[in-house]
Amino acid sequence: MSTPREFTPSDAAPRDFTGLAALVTGGASGIGAATAGLLVARGARVAVLDRDVKGAPHGTLALAADVTDDAAVREAVDRAAREFGALHTLVSNAGIGATGTVEDNDDAEWHRVLDVNVLGMVRTARHALPHLRRAARERPGHVSVTHTCSIAATAGLPQRALYSAAKGAVLSLTLAMAADHVAEGIRVNCVNPGTADTPWVARLLAGAEDPQAERAALRARQPMGRLVTADEVAAAIAYLASTAASSVTGTALAVDGGMQGLRPRPT
Ligand code: NAD
Secondary structure: OOOOOOOOHHHOOOOOOOOOEEEEEOOOOHHHHHHHHHHHHOOOEEEEEEOOHHHOOOOOEEEEOOOOOHHHHHHHHHHHHHHHOOOOEEEEOOOOOOOEOOOOOOHHHHHHHHHHHHHHHHHHHHHHHHHHHHHHHHOOOOOEEEEEOOOHHHHOOOOEHHHHHHHHHHHHHHHHHHHHHHHHOOEEEEEEEOOEEOHHHHHHHHOOOOHHHHHHHHHHOOOOOOOEEHHHHHHHHHHHHOHHHOOOOOOEEEEOOOOOOOOOOOO
């Protein structure tokens, strides 16, 4: 077996993904699509794994798969690695929302949401890791997993019991994976967005009794007084996945208009 190459931070051009191959789950809408588009713009070859690939950004390899289907995930991950010859960057982002208190969702709903939001990331990681491990030996310092978690994992939001529990699991999974794979040269981090202006939030608002008032309430709970944009979350994901973050692993980066760290602004 050849001696593993070593990474020196000065070897790498921060934020440049030329020659790297990425897979973004949920990459056909919102935060995932913004991330896939940004990685393409920075020179990566990017595969989008999504259950509905219609919105996959131009220049990406669209792979239709549902993250609840283990065989389909394996096939899509292997296909991306085969087409690109390697896989360096995994962005595990596919997720769905859930509202209510613990009294509002039955077991079936808990299983459905955890299956997508938690097990979806577990399956994707399980099938991507053999490829990532190989890539880390060939391009040390350039291999990472980034999960899209949520401020709900840490903030105690009302009416989000199931969603928060799922994202809490994603946060713990991120830390555990970071520990398991640090010696292999694979960094694992997550972003914790606040409320981001994506098609998901548009759907949430469309279903509200008073969408204008609901949007104002969502804005008001973020100290910056506005929603986060998908591009802002994508920039944070691209940072964590880049060699600019070559010493960063086991971290949750909040992109939340100050929601986690600051008191709400007085009204
Ligand atoms: P979105 O609905 O715009 O995009 C989600 C994408 O995931 C869609 O393309 C959808 O088809 C795909 N997807 C959903 N279930 C899937 C499945 N079972 N298999 C494969 N693909 C699936 O939503 P978004 O706002 O961009 O959310 C992306 C991620 O960001 C999610 O994990 C979400 O929990 C997280 N997040 C969003 C916000 C927000 O306010 N928008 C805040 C915090 C965290």
